Amino acid sequence: MSPAAAPPLTWLYAPGDRPERFAKAIASEADVVIVDLEDAVAPGHKDAARESAHALLSQPTPKPVVVRINDIRSAWGAADLARLRDAPSLAGVRVPKVESAEDVRAVRTALGSRVLPLTCLIESARGVEAAFEIASADPNVAGIALGEADLRSDLGVNDEEGLLWARSRIVVAARAADLPAPAMSVYTKIDDLEGLAASCRRGRSLGFVGRAAIHPRQLPVIAECFMPTGAEISAARELLDALAQANTAEHGVVVLASGQFVDRAMIKGAERVVALAARRAERG
Numbered sequence: 001m002s003p004a005a006a007p008p009l010t011w012l013y014a015p016g017d018r019p020e021r022f023a024k025a026i027a028s029e030a031d032v033v034i035v036d037l038e039d040a041v042a043p044g045h046k047d048a049a050r051e052s053a054h055a056l057l058s059q060p061t062p063k064p065v066v067v068r069i070n071d072i073r074s075a076w077g078a079a080d081l082a083r084l085r086d087a088p089s090l091a092g093v094r095v096p097k098v099e100s101a102e103d104v105r106a107v108r109t110a111l112g113s114r115v116l117p118l119t120c121l122i123e124s125a126r127g128v129e130a131a132f133e134i135a136s137a138d139p140n141v142a143g144i145a146l147g148e149a150d151l152r153s154d155l156g157v158n159d160e161e162g163l164l165w166a167r168s169r170i171v172v173a174a175r176a177a178d179l180p181a182p183a184m185s186v187y188t189k190i191d192d193l194e195g196l197a198a199s200c201r202r203g204r205s206l207g208f209v210g211r212a213a214i215h216p217r218q219l220p221v222i223a224e225c226f227m228p229t230g231a232e233i234s235a236a237r238e239l240l241d242a243l244a245q246a247n248t249a250e251h252g253v254v255v256l257a258s259g260q261f262v263d264r265a266m267i268k269g270a271e272r273v274v275a276l277a278a279r280r281a282e283r284g
Contacts, residue, residue, distance in 0.1 A: 006275035007180055008032050009210035009226045010219045013068075015040035016049030022056050029219045032064045034212065037080055038071070038096050039149075046076050050083050057087035064091035066119070071097045072106050081110040092117040096147060099127045101137035108138055115140060123147030124154045128166050135177035144174050145212075148185035160199060164206075171207035184211035193221050200225035209272070227280060228273040236273035239266060 008031035014021050016037040025033045035056065041049045053067055067084055070076035072095060084090055095107050098120040107118060118141050120134050127134065128151070135144045148163060155162060174182050184203040187196045196218055200211055204226055211222045228236070243266075 006279040007209055007272060008064075008183075009223050009276070011066075011183065011210070011212040012216065012219065013040065013186065013212060013214050016053050016067075017041045017045040019052040019056065022052075024216075026061060026063055026065070028216045029223065030063070030213070030216075031210075032066060032091070033061075034066050034068055034094060036068045037076075038068050046070070046079075050080055054083055054087055057084065057089040059089060061089045061091075065089060066092035066094055066117075068094035068096060068121075072103055072110070073097075078110060081107065085111045085114045085116075090116060092119060092142065094119045094121060096121045097123050097127070097150070098134050099124055100130050101133050104134060104137035104141060108140060117142035119143045119145060121145055121147040122170065123150035125151075128169055131169055131173035132176055135173045135179055141177075141179065143179050143182060144170060144177075145182045146170055146185050149188070160202065167203065167206050167208070175207075181207055181209040184208045186212045186214050187218065188214065190215040190218060193217070196221050197225055228276055232273055233277045236270035236277075239270045240274065243267060 010030045011032045011034050012025050012028055012030035013034045013036050014025040016035050017040075022033075022035070035053045037046065037049050037053060057065060057067075067080070067090060069080035069084075072078070072081075081093070084093075093107065093111075093116050095103070095118055098104060099122075104118065104120060118138070120137075120141060120143075122128055122131060122134065122144060123146070131144065135141060146163070146166060151163065151166060152158065155166075157163060170182050174180065184200065187199055189195055200222055203211065208226075210226050213219055213222060
């Protein structure tokens with residue numbers, strides 16, 4: 001069995017109508033860059049942003065670049081996919097305001113023969129209620145996530161406590177659909193790094209892995225909060241070693257030195273921890 005790949009921990013948004021920022025975003029510490037054609041772009045700049053994204057993605061990029069399109073139910077969203085679906089370096093599509101499996105299928109239809117990973121952003125009560133339906137709508141759905149600014153407005157909540165159930169719902173829906181753990185939505189107070197760290201720790205405790213950012217200074221905080229600790233790495237390695245030995249001996253359950261019972265259902269989480277530790281070691 002090949003080693004598990006480390007999941008991305010950091011995504012950095014770059015406004016699609018500010019092409020001068022693309023190179024800086026790609027050179028940042030982000031694992032993935034998101035060119036935003038939606039919220040960050042004024043209506044009068046949509047066409048120019050789309051063309052700038054196409055120009056960027058017509059050439060090889062040194063790290064994955066995905067695009068957040070406009071609402072698929074709008075003319076802008078359809079135009080985004082029509083223009084970008086053949087861009088050779090497009091690594092994926094972030095689809096905003098998804099509320100149903102029909103929205104996912106509309107994106108797949110608009111992409112034609114192009115196969116791309118889709119991340120569905122759930123930003124309304126209706127979308128939260130349909131989270132599993134969305135997550136399992138198509139084999140090309142690679143992940144789901146919350147769009148928390150719009151969701152706060154839809155629900156009429158002003159703090160993170162009001163999003164607790166929705167956050168847990170997304171984590172459960174992703175797992176039930178056998179998708180990767182979702183990444184957190186952006187933290188909009190770019191100068192409040194302590195608040196960002198505290199929010200990341202809360203999200204991690206709920207099962208989120210990684211987070212999107214709107215400024216490069218947020219990236220190291222996010223990466224540090226979601227990187228496993230030394231104790232977690234040691235525990236993961238012990239678990240994998242014990243399970244490997246149990247497999248050799250044809251035992252289904254093993255007991256660690258601490259007295260904890262473990263079984264093969266815990267492998268994925270342990271492999272993710274070890275893969276993230278290896279990535280940190282590679283980057284020094």
